[in-house]
Amino acid sequence: MGMFDPLKGFGVTFSTMFKKVVTEQYPEDYYPTAPRYHGRHQLNRHPDGLEKCVGCELCAWACPADAIFVEGGDNTEEARYSPGERYGLDYQINYLRCIGCGLCIEACPTRSLTMVNFYELADDDRQKLIYTKEDLMAPLLPGMEQPPHPMRLGESEQDYYVHGPELARGRGVPSGETVETSVEEAIQ
Amino acid sequence: MTMAPEETETEVPEGHVKLIVDGEEVIAPKGELLIRTAERLGTVIPRFCDHPLLDPAGACRQCLVEVEMGGRPMPKPQASCTMTVADGMVVKTQRTSPVADKAQQGVMELLLINHPLDCPVCDKGGECPLQNQAMAHGRASSRFVDTKRTFPKPLPISSQVLLDRERCVLCQRCTRFSAQIAGDPFIELLERGVHQQVGTAETAAVFSGTPAPEPSDMASKTSSGAPFQSYFSGNTIQICPVGALTSAAYRFRSRPFDLVSSPSVCEHCSSGCAERTDFRRGKVMRRLAGDDPDVNEEWICDKGRFAFRYAAASDRIRKPLVRDAKTGELVETSWTEALRVAADALSKARDARGAAVLTGGRLTVEDAYAYSKFARIALRTNDIDFRARAHSAEELDFLAGVVGTTPDHVSFAAIERAPTVLCVAIEPEDEAPIVFLRLRKAALKHSTKVVHVGQWTTSSVRKTNGELLACEPGGEAAALDGIAQHAKDLDAGLAEAGAVILLGERAAEVVGLFSAVQRLAERTGAKVAWIPRRAGERGALEAGAAPTLLPGGAAVSDADARAALESAWRLDAGVLPSSPGRDTTGILWAAATGDLDALVVGGIDPDDLPDPALARKALAAAGFVLSMEMRPSAVTEHADVVLPIATVDEKSGRFLNWEGRPRPFTVTLEGTNALPDCRVLDTLAVEMDADLFTQTPQASFADFERAVSAGRSVVRETNGSGTAEHSRPHAGESNGNGKLKLATWRQLIDEGSLQAGEPHLAGTARTAVVRLSAATARDHGIEPGEHATVSTERGELTLPAEIADLPDGVVWVPARSPVSIRTALGVGHGGAVSLSGGTA
Numbered sequence A: 001m002g003m004f005d006p007l008k009g010f011g012v013t014f015s016t017m018f019k020k021v022v023t024e025q026y027p028e029d030y031y032p033t034a035p036r037y038h039g040r041h042q043l044n045r046h047p048d049g050l051e052k053c054v055g056c057e058l059c060a061w062a063c064p065a066d067a068i069f070v071e072g073g074d075n076t077e078e079a080r081y082s083p084g085e086r087y088g089l090d091y092q093i094n095y096l097r098c099i100g101c102g103l104c105i106e107a108c109p110t111r112s113l114t115m116v117n118f119y120e121l122a123d124d125d126r127q128k129l130i131y132t133k134e135d136l137m138a139p140l141l142p143g144m145e146q147p148p149h150p151m152r153l154g155e156s157e158q159d160y161y162v163h164g165p166e167l168a169r170g171r172g173v174p175s176g177e178t179v180e181t182s183v184e185e186a187i188q
Numbered sequence B: 001m002t003m004a005p006e007e008t009e010t011e012v013p014e015g016h017v018k019l020i021v022d023g024e025e026v027i028a029p030k031g032e033l034l035i036r037t038a039e040r041l042g043t044v045i046p047r048f049c050d051h052p053l054l055d056p057a058g059a060c061r062q063c064l065v066e067v068e069m070g071g072r073p074m075p076k077p078q079a080s081c082t083m084t085v086a087d088g089m090v091v092k093t094q095r096t097s098p099v100a101d102k103a104q105q106g107v108m109e110l111l112l113i114n115h116p117l118d119c120p121v122c123d124k125g126g127e128c129p130l131q132n133q134a135m136a137h138g139r140a141s142s143r144f145v146d147t148k149r150t151f152p153k154p155l156p157i158s159s160q161v162l163l164d165r166e167r168c169v170l171c172q173r174c175t176r177f178s179a180q181i182a183g184d185p186f187i188e189l190l191e192r193g194v195h196q197q198v199g200t201a202e203t204a205a206v207f208s209g210t211p212a213p214e215p216s217d218m219a220s221k222t223s224s225g226a227p228f229q230s231y232f233s234g235n236t237i238q239i240c241p242v243g244a245l246t247s248a249a250y251r252f253r254s255r256p257f258d259l260v261s262s263p264s265v266c267e268h269c270s271s272g273c274a275e276r277t278d279f280r281r282g283k284v285m286r287r288l289a290g291d292d293p294d295v296n297e298e299w300i301c302d303k304g305r306f307a308f309r310y311a312a313a314s315d316r317i318r319k320p321l322v323r324d325a326k327t328g329e330l331v332e333t334s335w336t337e338a339l340r341v342a343a344d345a346l347s348k349a350r351d352a353r354g355a356a357v358l359t360g361g362r363l364t365v366e367d368a369y370a371y372s373k374f375a376r377i378a379l380r381t382n383d384i385d386f387r388a389r390a391h392s393a394e395e396l397d398f399l400a401g402v403v404g405t406t407p408d409h410v411s412f413a414a415i416e417r418a419p420t421v422l423c424v425a426i427e428p429e430d431e432a433p434i435v436f437l438r439l440r441k442a443a444l445k446h447s448t449k450v451v452h453v454g455q456w457t458t459s460s461v462r463k464t465n466g467e468l469l470a471c472e473p474g475g476e477a478a479a480l481d482g483i484a485q486h487a488k489d490l491d492a493g494l495a496e497a498g499a500v501i502l503l504g505e506r507a508a509e510v511v512g513l514f515s516a517v518q519r520l521a522e523r524t525g526a527k528v529a530w531i532p533r534r535a536g537e538r539g540a541l542e543a544g545a546a547p548t549l550l551p552g553g554a555a556v557s558d559a560d561a562r563a564a565l566e567s568a569w570r571l572d573a574g575v576l577p578s579s580p581g582r583d584t585t586g587i588l589w590a591a592a593t594g595d596l597d598a599l600v601v602g603g604i605d606p607d608d609l610p611d612p613a614l615a616r617k618a619l620a621a622a623g624f625v626l627s628m629e630m631r632p633s634a635v636t637e638h639a640d641v642v643l644p645i646a647t648v649d650e651k652s653g654r655f656l657n658w659e660g661r662p663r664p665f666t667v668t669l670e671g672t673n674a675l676p677d678c679r680v681l682d683t684l685a686v687e688m689d690a691d692l693f694t695q696t697p698q699a700s701f702a703d704f705e706r707a708v709s710a711g712r713s714v715v716r717e718t719n720g721s722g723t724a725e726h727s728r729p730h731a732g733e734s735n736g737n738g739k740l741k742l743a744t745w746r747q748l749i750d751e752g753s754l755q756a757g758e759p760h761l762a763g764t765a766r767t768a769v770v771r772l773s774a775a776t777a778r779d780h781g782i783e784p785g786e787h788a789t790v791s792t793e794r795g796e797l798t799l800p801a802e803i804a805d806l807p808d809g810v811v812w813v814p815a816r817s818p819v820s821i822r823t824a825l826g827v828g829h830g831g832a833v834s835l836s837g838g839t840a
């Protein structure tokens, strides 16, 4: 063992002292994730504000962690929440169970359910980690109206599914912006 | 039905044929359908229209297989659900034949051409034969690129069934069910070619484009324009292989994977249907028909299917209530406190003028037994009666002979096989719907002759191809006695082996009817079956919840039987009360006049009782009323203590159906903390220093069996069989100045307390009308379609008038319309009423 050996170990330490720091000062600073990070879920809206969720429970079925609870409801002429017959009456995701796998997103037939990048899903209260429909619903963007209200973009749900994007332009959603996913800042 | 795959030379038994299915040699009974033969071999051929209980239709063509006869292949694939087995046939299913497989895929592609992409919003999704079979026997992609045919949807064809024509695969299961099983005009195949659809006259008018009319316009009409009032339409929802017929009550409530299914037994009538109860997160979502070939086959009535919401009602009583002495209000309290108050009051009443028990008709055997034992050892009385309806002493004598009979006596199968069935004082469709379905099956399939002793050609008479033996209400006994002279062919029919007489609860309102039935049965040799209306009556009878009968059916006056029971119950000799108790009316009368100090009341609606006014007076006058209830009722209004009890979903137990067949069921909803009656009574009895040993339904049943076998070990005293002269039951007491006779019974769907909270079911109830003959209407100046008023000194009832083939001088009114006829008029079946033209 040479006489400088004890100091050699500090070499790494000394050299690192003069490099750029990689530690992130969370939570003082907020750092964005990779764009396709699996964060919190969001229930999207049609361009007129009607909900995309049809309460089909396919997301709940797909979920390997049994984190989702859905119960469907019947749209009436007086109270319409989604185009067509059926809407999601009750929607809950339990973030104590969710493993962020995204299988629910793949299962959703209407692209109602997507994930945003928000990742601060921790709390000291279990109850607060069961997100309800109000917590998960996408914010109302310009041109959108809080349901219940009649179908504004067509006669039937077919119009919404077949011509959705064009109809959205007509409602003033700027081109280049998707109607499904809102801007990330809206969540913060 | 044997198959012998190994042996090369198998003997073909008589009435069987030998064929080859997928290379395997099979012996099959003659007449078996290929689709079933394949099923026995474990090969499931895809199908939509095939249903084992419906006649083959060959409508969907999904079950195609390749068939070779006598060495020559048939030119095209054949439908295996319509073709029967034949000797030397060679059958190749999709398993071994690419031709059959391709044919099935082709049919599937055609079926899907116009099928909507509705799975996410379709109630059948997850349990859909079309989904499943399209995955198993369909192609992954469709070649169809054009626009699909669409219809407006969903259309209500009744308040409980919704039709979506886009999803229909035209299998005709629903139309065949309506025609062959229920006999109700429901929906039919309409139009031709690409426009072919199922529906009613109203739905056909709603073709693409036109806006849907108001649902209320359509909900009540069938294709013939008659009002839609089937008691069995829920079955079409269950057998529809796609989501074309869905339930309004279950609409979008859950998916099959959310549901936990538990086998259960219907609590609504004495048929004892097997059911499946599906619940989600502690709440029952739906009930489906179970499969029990001995009882209900695969059908249930709509009451059994839809009437379960009462159990989840928001006003369920969940905690014991005690009436506050100062405010007079019922207040929630602890079990300990409520039981102490009840035990003190009942002990005091027992030691003074006595306490009596009215159990009601909805109990399991276990619970009824607990009431029976509670009355005898805690209250030391025989004042107990399960009959919360019109009753008579004569009936009690007759019932002593019913105790202990099993399906070996008369069963559903016996009804189906019977050459002749005589229905006396029973309207099977209203009172025992599954008995009605069997009668109809017997009449249609086995040409059973069905004769109804009644007042008019009801739908039960029509749909069982029946014959009406018309008589005045109250004249049923005379009509039976007249059979020997006036209906010789019926007399001969009843003398044939296997002939059956069915007797309903209304018999108790007709003086001398039980003895007339017994005379007829003795003379002809026909077997008599008593078919009560409610699920708990037969079990309560067996459990001895009657004033003259001990558990097992021995008479209370029989000293040997009492001694045997005392030793089985480990009591001191001679402690059981020996004098026969009072019946329901006797108990109420005694309570109203102060001869009784306390009443213990199970599930009873005073409006069902022969004299509701007397019942109300008794409840008000009794010093202490203990009510064992699930929800607030007319009894809890007067109760001093209310103890909450479990519904059938929350407890285990068994009903005894009219055949005497035990119908056990287990707990569906675990962990509700609701206690069955037997447990509550057990604890209450302990407070009164008596041990019932009925802590759980299991314990109660074991104790019941001990008591019954103890009773069997002694010779039973012969019970009077209608020898005594019986006075007219209180209910029929006429008020003298009436000119017409009243016929009445309860319809299946009415205001019964177990049907609460289900508007979709209530929507298919039959409209309440006054029925009378054309001559009677003319005499009283009533035009058909107008209203008629039926009245007595007590009150009056105005309903639309309808002409039917009643005897002159007779009017028929449903027993609930929706007011109880006994409350409104104070009379029952056979009572005297006056009639006048009423105002609308």
Ligand code: SF4
Pocket: A062, A063, A064, A065, A066, A067, A068, A093, A097, A098, A099, A100, A101, A102, A103, A104, A105
């Ligand atoms: S991300 Fe995965 S675990 Fe989370 S809710 Fe969706 S399916 Fe379930």
Ligand code: SF4
Pocket: A052, A053, A054, A055, A056, A057, A058, A059, A060, A070, A088, A107, A108, A109, A110, A111, A112, A113, B120
């Ligand atoms: S989020 Fe999508 S998959 Fe889930 S219930 Fe709604 S529509 Fe169905």
Ligand code: SF4
Pocket: B115, B116, B117, B118, B119, B120, B122, B123, B124, B125, B126, B128, B129, B130, B131, B167, B241, B242, B243, B244
């Ligand atoms: S009937 Fe079956 S295949 Fe058709 S939409 Fe409904 S679930 Fe899908």
Ligand code: SF4
Pocket: B167, B168, B169, B170, B171, B172, B173, B174, B175, B198, B239, B240, B241, B242, B244, B245
């Ligand atoms: S409605 Fe259902 S049961 Fe009736 S024909 Fe259509 S698919 Fe068959």
Ligand code: FES
Pocket: B046, B047, B048, B049, B050, B057, B058, B059, B060, B061, B062, B063, B064, B079, B080, B081, B082
């Ligand atoms: S199942 Fe054979 S034709 Fe429909």
